Amino acid sequence: MPRAFTPKVVTGNALLEGDVIYLTETGDWTRDLAEAEVLSDEADAQLRLLDAQSRPGEIVGAYLADVTPGPRGPEPAHFREAFRRKGPSNYAHGKQEHRPGAEL
Amino acid sequence: MYRYTDFDAGFVAERNRQFRAQVARRIDGSLTEDEFKPLRLMNGLYLQLHAYMLRVAIPYGTLDSRQMRQLAQIAERWDKGYGHFTTRQNIQFNWPVLGDVPDILDALAEVEMHAIQTSGNTIRNVTADHFAGAAADEVADPRPVAELIRQWSTDHPEFQFLPRKFKIAVTGSPADRAVTAAHDIGLRIVRAADGGIAYQVLVGGGLGRTPMIGKVLHDALPEADLLPYLEAIVSVWNLLGRRDNKYKARIKITVHEHGIDEIRRLVEARFAETRAAFSGIDQVMLAGIRAAFAPPAFRDAPVDAYHAARDADPVFRAWTDSNLAAHRAEGYAIVQVSLKAHGATPGDASALQMRVLADVAERYGHDELRISHEQNVVLPHVHLSDLPALHAILRAHGLGTANIGKVSDIIACPGMDYCALATARSIPVAQEIALRFDALKIEHQVGDLKIKISGCINACGHHHVGHIGILGLDRAGVENYQITLGGDQGPDAALGQRTGPGFSADEIVPAVERIVETYLAERAGAEEDFLATFRRIGMAPFKAALYDAPDKEARADAA
Numbered sequence: 068m069p070r071a072f073t074p075k076v077v078t079g080n081a082l083l084e085g086d087v088i089y090l091t092e093t094g095d096w097t098r099d100l101a102e103a104e105v106l107s108d109e110a111d112a113q114l115r116l117l118d119a120q121s122r123p124g125e126i127v128g129a130y131l132a133d134v135t136p137g138p139r140g141p142e143p144a145h146f147r148e149a150f151r152r153k154g155p156s157n158y159a160h161g162k163q164e165h166r167p168g169a170e171l
Numbered sequence: 172m173y174r175y176t177d178f179d180a181g182f183v184a185e186r187n188r189q190f191r192a193q194v195a196r197r198i199d200g201s202l203t204e205d206e207f208k209p210l211r212l213m214n215g216l217y218l219q220l221h222a223y224m225l226r227v228a229i230p231y232g233t234l235d236s237r238q239m240r241q242l243a244q245i246a247e248r249w250d251k252g253y254g255h256f257t258t259r260q261n262i263q264f265n266w267p268v269l270g271d272v273p274d275i276l277d278a279l280a281e282v283e284m285h286a287i288q289t290s291g292n293t294i295r296n297v298t299a300d301h302f303a304g305a306a307a308d309e310v311a312d313p314r315p316v317a318e319l320i321r322q323w324s325t326d327h328p329e330f331q332f333l334p335r336k337f338k339i340a341v342t343g344s345p346a347d348r349a350v351t352a353a354h355d356i357g358l359r360i361v362r363a364a365d366g367g368i369a370y371q372v373l374v375g376g377g378l379g380r381t382p383m384i385g386k387v388l389h390d391a392l393p394e395a396d397l398l399p400y401l402e403a404i405v406s407v408w409n410l411l412g413r414r415d416n417k418y419k420a421r422i423k424i425t426v427h428e429h430g431i432d433e434i435r436r437l438v439e440a441r442f443a444e445t446r447a448a449f450s451g452i453d454q455v456m457l458a459g460i461r462a463a464f465a466p467p468a469f470r471d472a473p474v475d476a477y478h479a480a481r482d483a484d485p486v487f488r489a490w491t492d493s494n495l496a497a498h499r500a501e502g503y504a505i506v507q508v509s510l511k512a513h514g515a516t517p518g519d520a521s522a523l524q525m526r527v528l529a530d531v532a533e534r535y536g537h538d539e540l541r542i543s544h545e546q547n548v549v550l551p552h553v554h555l556s557d558l559p560a561l562h563a564i565l566r567a568h569g570l571g572t573a574n575i576g577k578v579s580d581i582i583a584c585p586g587m588d589y590c591a592l593a594t595a596r597s598i599p600v601a602q603e604i605a606l607r608f609d610a611l612k613i614e615h616q617v618g619d620l621k622i623k624i625s626g627c628i629n630a631c632g633h634h635h636v637g638h639i640g641i642l643g644l645d646r647a648g649v650e651n652y653q654i655t656l657g658g659d660q661g662p663d664a665a666l667g668q669r670t671g672p673g674f675s676a677d678e679i680v681p682a683v684e685r686i687v688e689t690y691l692a693e694r695a696g697a698e699e700d701f702l703a704t705f706r707r708i709g710m711a712p713f714k715a716a717l718y719d720a721p722d723k724e725a726r727a728d729a730a
């Protein structure tokens with residue numbers, strides 16, 4: 068039996084600002100994980116990753132990150148992705164500046 | 172201080188011009204990331220978790236007020252109003268955007284600074300004792316020779332593609348405040364038999380995945396032989412170093428695999444060749460550099476005001492007790508300004524604080540500032556009579572914390588709040604430990620205790636040589652903190668020993684508290700510091716306190 072595929076999102080850093088971005092269903096970039104496209108099929112995920120990697124003028128270091136689908140969109144499966152989504156914990160910088168009160 | 176020559180200025184300007192064009196080509200799509208990455212790293216530009224990060228070298232930790240003001244200006248104009256001082260005497264800006272970096276580099280060049288060789292497999296920023304030129308116990312100022320090494324190593328054609336990065340530290344004092352034993356090459360200036368100076372050369376030290384204490388390669392190298400000898404060492408390693416495996420590529424592994432005697436033999440053989448190629452021009456240059464580091468004109472003035480202030484103001488007295496060090500000149504002190512206010516991020520300074528530091532350096536400190544590897548700022552030359560006024564200004568700007576060398580003077584690397592390589596966070600652990608001991612009000616009772624925290628095995632937070640070292644790891648998707656005890660960064664450097672299994676983020680602060688409680692209960696007296704007590708009683712009592720304490724169940728409940 069094939070191993071169950073953990074759902075993924077395509078993520079990386081924006082070329083110009085360096086901040087964390089995610090790929091959406093329409094092929095745009097979002098700064099908000101909740102708006103990212105959740106990929107639950109492995110072959111599909113690889114194709115979407117290739118698509119992202121073919122846009123080097125927009126994203127740096129694209130990769131697939133594990134997520135857990137939830138009622139408010141995908142949630143990070145690992146704490147590193149939770150920090151990438153939120154920003155640093157010592158100052159309300161990065162994404163926290165734009166979304167006051169955003170929860171980890 | 173050393174001033175750039177026309178050659179230095181021209182070199183940096185040309186590099187900046189090239190990098191500006193490279194950034195433009197990356198943005199317009201002519202360069203791929205694979206092509207661009209080595210170019211940006213050569214200029215100190217990393218891509219971290221949330222943003223780009225620019226690492227700027229502060230050679231041997233020395234700055235003047237003009238440079239500090241420019242760093243403040245950069246922080247405000249192109250970053251988020253602060254900078255982070257690191258254990259390698261660099262400053263990191265955590266939030267630049269790619270298109271601004273060429274302007275930042277030009278702004279740095281205006282004050283004779285750059286980010287060249289702060290990354291990549293090259294010889295990195297040369298670090299030195301942060302009390303250089305001021306310490307009472309100093310044999311000689313290490314900065315002239317550090318500057319000579321900087322000039323020799325910058326863009327050295329043979330050493331631009333080394334097996335791995337390469338770090339050199341220099342101390343001019345037997346107290347070794349530069350952690351020389353944890354560097355690829357550590358240089359210790361010693362008195363030679365003829366009364367002059369010589370260099371004890373350590374090689375193969377390093378922390379990280381496989382921590383090693385440096386071994387003595389040469390006991391007393393004459394100064395004139397220093398550069399050819401360094402060139403011989405790096406050259407031998409450049410050929411022998413394990414390029415097949417990046418975890419085995421550092422010189423510490425080369426020394427370990429071949430043995431110090433074989434390395435010495437190879438270095439001596441190579442030295443015979445490199446020595447012949449040095450014409451002596453390096454010594455002429457060194458003499459010129461030395462003149463640039465002539466000590467300031469110290470003044471002779473009464474110190475009654477200082478003693479009166481100490482008697483009258485307990486806050487001032489506490490600060491002078493913990494933050495001053497002995498100066499070589501009569502009536503002077505070395506001031507350490509703590510960047511470790513309780514609950515603050517270790518090593519961070521706001522643009523305003525940087526300007527205040529620049530102002531007080533100009534007004535009271537012969538225009539000199541140093542950055543310590545302990546992530547504090549040093550005013551190396553302050554007359555005692557100026558200390559009350561200085562302290563008042565520092566206090567007004569959150570820079571008056573009296574905790575140098577104490578439990579809250581914690582080294583912490585950026586960890587997973589910024590660093591892309593991290594396995595766990597380190598900043599919040601440092602913040603919580605500092606706040607906890609501040610609340611307990613036992614910091615001064617505890618005395619000298621160095622806690623050092625790294626957010627991954629690369630050990631930028633020097634945890635192996637902390638009296639208490641903390642290493643953040645990822646254990647099955649949860650942050651976990653391993654503790655080592657008994658590390659020592661000084662002249663008799665030692666690596667800490669692991670206590671046992673690690674602790675969760677919730678447990679790590681109580682665990683440190685139990686270690687400190689054990690020390691207080693076991694110490695022979697207030698004069699016996701943590702390290703001495705640990706050496707006398709060993710690991711067992713600490714282990715017992717950590718792992719078989721009676722409140723274990725309570726801890727399990729809390730977890």
Ligand code: SF4
Pocket residue numbers: 584585586587590591592593594625626627628629630631632
């Ligand atoms: S020790 Fe690890 S987490 Fe900390 S700064 Fe170094 S590489 Fe990053």
